[in-house]
Amino acid sequence: MGEFAPCPAEALKAAETVCGRPVELTEITDRRGSAVWRATGAVTTVAVKYGYGEGEENTAREVAVLDQLSGCTVTAGRAAGGTWYVTPWLEGPSTWKVFAPVRDGGEGQGRQDDRNPVLAEAVRLCRAVDDLHAEGWVHGDLQPSHGIHTDTGVKLIDFAWSWHEGTGTPLWPTFHGGITHLVAPELAAWITDGPQPVVPSARSDVYALAGVLWTCATGRWPLDYTAAGIRPDVGPAKRRAAIATGRIPLDSATPWPEFQDVLRPVLLSGPEDRLTAAELGDALASLP
Template identity: 40%
Template sequence: MSDITTDQAPSALLGSPHPAPAVTSEEGRAEAEKLTGTPATWELKADRSSTTVWRVTGPMGQWALKVGRGEGTVVVAREAEVLARIGATVPTTSYGARTKSGGTSTSAWLLTPWLEGPSTWDALRPVRDGKVDQRQAALAAAADMAAAVGALHHAGWVHGDIQPHHSIHMPGGVRLIGCSWAWNTSIAPSNAFHGGLLHLMSPELMTRAAAGQGPLGPTQPDEVYGLAASLWWASTGSWPLDYAQLGIDPGKFTASALRQVLVRRWPPFGNIPAWPQLEEVLRAVLTVRPDGRPSALHLAQWLRALPA
């Protein structure tokens, strides 16, 4: 699975094979088919206004081709730069050493090995569906995601956009995708980044975003909050914040308007009645002050010790 993010493309073409790409003939196509071999099958996986993702399959393997245009140009170009800098130094993003990229002033493309496996969102589906007998495997997946984030933090990086769709579970371990906003001491946070998925942002990151403080570089404690919020969401299908307690429907607000609401009044957290032990662990991360927030590796240890 490549980076499709949580935005579901409305196109009826998603997942349908095509003998050749309709919109990528000059943007990475030759490089993709050099890696996969020909004949190659092109499968459209995401098609948004500024970014398109293809799964390219040939006799020599499978690769993901992401093309950014317009506003997507800087996003795709930055992800290519991040993966080139990370290289093979961090196991959770080691595929970055094999990437290929290019572009012009109006577009950018990125080729990454196709990462085959379920996302954490997929792995926790049994929990959302109430299948108690499958909790152990789901809990292991949650712990593996936390450990993957912890490994990235240990290497001095912040991912920037942690969410359950951005971690892929493979036989060799979890791989983190969607790295466009990652940063460390060698690459500064991007001015184009606005904080990621709003419902997963820590209160302190939300405050900085609302104040227009930029560049908006999430810290590791910010990211641990986002990690716990991601696991809550993936386990329940609901946001951790109980917006009903504010009497609002977050879907009726723009991101900027909802951000202003949350800065003025942070709602209480909801509940996970079907699994109170998991709620206790995640709530302990979400409610503590930033300077007391545990590391991602500590959260992984807590999850591994949790009875299913």
């Protein structure tokens, strides 16, 4: 791990304008040329994201998306060597964190008591994704950490690979998918065989959504690579090529069978037969 990137002075100034001076900066993540801080002042708290080097393009694209997303407030600019933006801090746990009591697993009635609120949050995540789709957007990089469960609903973050179906054109020359483990087989096939630019779809989002929920519930990626003879340390290109075959079985661990029974067909069906995010939410909502 190298040093955390310094926050650009222009970004700090923008945060101070929104939050009130002085602002306290807390380092959240800094990887692959993308740093995030929580900035808190007397008035409010914002997230500051700074894309530099290899991460600059991604952040510049994300700004273009955030600018167009309904209900999103963003201030952005360029600093020497990068692009930054400031947006309201979303207070609440990630989907991964919401599922912690389920993964930790109690017994008997306690277990059911743990699961009920988590199931409700899973439904809310599906509805947040459906709301995005209903407005013509595809997220493109759904992950266990990209849903924030706030008091006023689940909010999605990290829109670097998002695009609006109405515009018809992707914003990138090359797309390799988000987390490889959550890339839908048809998308993995397209990435593997080309041509670029590859474009994620609402249907590939739903695969990733089901994969997120599966991963959060089981603590394991959805596919059983070992059963398919794929070594755990294989690189992303080979892993994607294997996913593209659509023949890797699902992981056999079933800590929450009823929940996983709803997700399984979504992860195993082709894009045409896959539920929508709304249908997935409804199916989960009807679990006893």
